[in-house]
Amino acid sequence: MGTVAVAVTDGMLHFELSVAYEVFGSDLSHVADPWYRVVTCGPGVVRVGRFRVEPDRGLDQLSRADTVIVPAWADVDEDPPADLVDAVRAAHEAGARVAALCTGAFVLAAAGLLDGRRATTHWAHAQVLAMRYPRVEVDPDVLYVDNGSVLTSAGKAAAMDLCLHLVRLDHGSAVANTVARRLVVPPHRPGGQAQFVSSPVPAQENHPLAELFPWAIERLDHPLTVEDLARQVTMSSRNLGRQFRSVTGTTPLQWLLTQRIRRAQELLETTDDSVDAIAEATGMGTATTLRRHFNRTVGVPPDTYRRTFRSSRPGLGLPTARRPAAGVPG
Structure with a gap:
């Protein structure tokens, strides 16, 4: 619970970013109090899909969050930005729970957070993830994988599944079901x-x-x-x-x-x-x-x-x- 920081940088996809913000960013304190406090963290004004996003804080503030969400990374053929990778690694070392949505798994893999762990991503990119990061046990057949402090999801709708899973872990079934009903999923x-x-x-x-x-x-x-x-x-x-x-x-x-x-x-x-x-x-x-x-x-x-x-x-x-x-x- 506590603070949820959504990492944003150039080259991320807006759908998964929106999913995270819808689940954690809406004020549902009438359902569970305290609810999450959501911030966006990035290197400055960035382009996410076709939209320009001005983050609330710098990437260095990811390490102050309880949960870090890494949305999908658009160009899996390119290495994710080093400052993002370093900030995500530092957040995990500081005790944050880190969850990657879809191809956000490439960021976690680059940070070394998936070494020796089972992980997933969009099925279309699973082979690339496995080849580039051979120490990661890539499972392309599941919707999401929960390793405790490190979680990964498959694409699009599975990002919603993982976010609801986090709500369920923090607040229980009844609250997660209420959130799902509000989102009509x-x-x-x-x-x-x-x-x-x-x-x-x-x-x-x-x-x-x-x-x-x-x-x-x-x-x-x-x-x-x-x-x-x-x-x-x-x-x-x-x-x-x-x-x-x-x-x-x-x-x-x-x-x-x-x-x-x-x-x-x-x-x-x-x-x-x-x-x-x-x-x-x-x-x-x-x-x-x-x-x-x-x-x-x-x-x-x-x-x-x-x-x-x-x-x-x-x-x-x-x-x-x-x-x-x-x-x-x-």
Whole structure:
């Protein structure tokens, strides 16, 4: 939490810059107080895409931030500016959490922050990143990668996923979902690893399963089967599986499981219900089953998750404490 510094310099792309500013820069203190304080840091007036941006502070001020966001870098064939690379490295050394959006990963790689770490970027540039920085374990198949104090995302929409993931880490599920609703985007998409956000929900509404999703989510306390879902939309189980794969990228049972985990996360954050009660409310049956799936999916047991993300006020999902370097699952 605290100060979020968005690094800006010539050659960055405006979309990812705008995403970061929309998520962290809007005043949402009525949702979570304190909210973030956002500043832009750059070497002077810069051109971002087709726009001229006058930063609030110099690049040297990145090291005073709690979180540093590095938007996408336009020309991956050129090395990013040395002053930007040095400032990002200094910020991380000072204890900042550093997140790169899309090809901003090239800046982090140039700073040495990705050496020996798993990272991602836009799939079209993943091979270039891997070839130029062989000490980086580049994974082109995921939406984002969370290494605790260093995070990277794939392109465009995945930048939003990563920003919402950061909000979720800092403020919990309920607040992240509120931010997503305000921006009219899905609150959860899988990062491709065991992490605190894992619920594929398609953004579009003009697909054959549009009415099935809310129907199923309202009945998570029931032991739903693939046949139940197929019957609801008058499809064969095989056709339902094809539709699910096309729309969500996963299977019906996996989608149901992630929805149950999501519901369990919210109940752990916002209620005093026992793990047994939450297991029943989410259709998991027993606390043993919930603990097994929750630990495997989220990376920590339900009790640990509750202690980390327990609401300080009902419905807000504020964590009691959080320092990104302290071993976020990823």
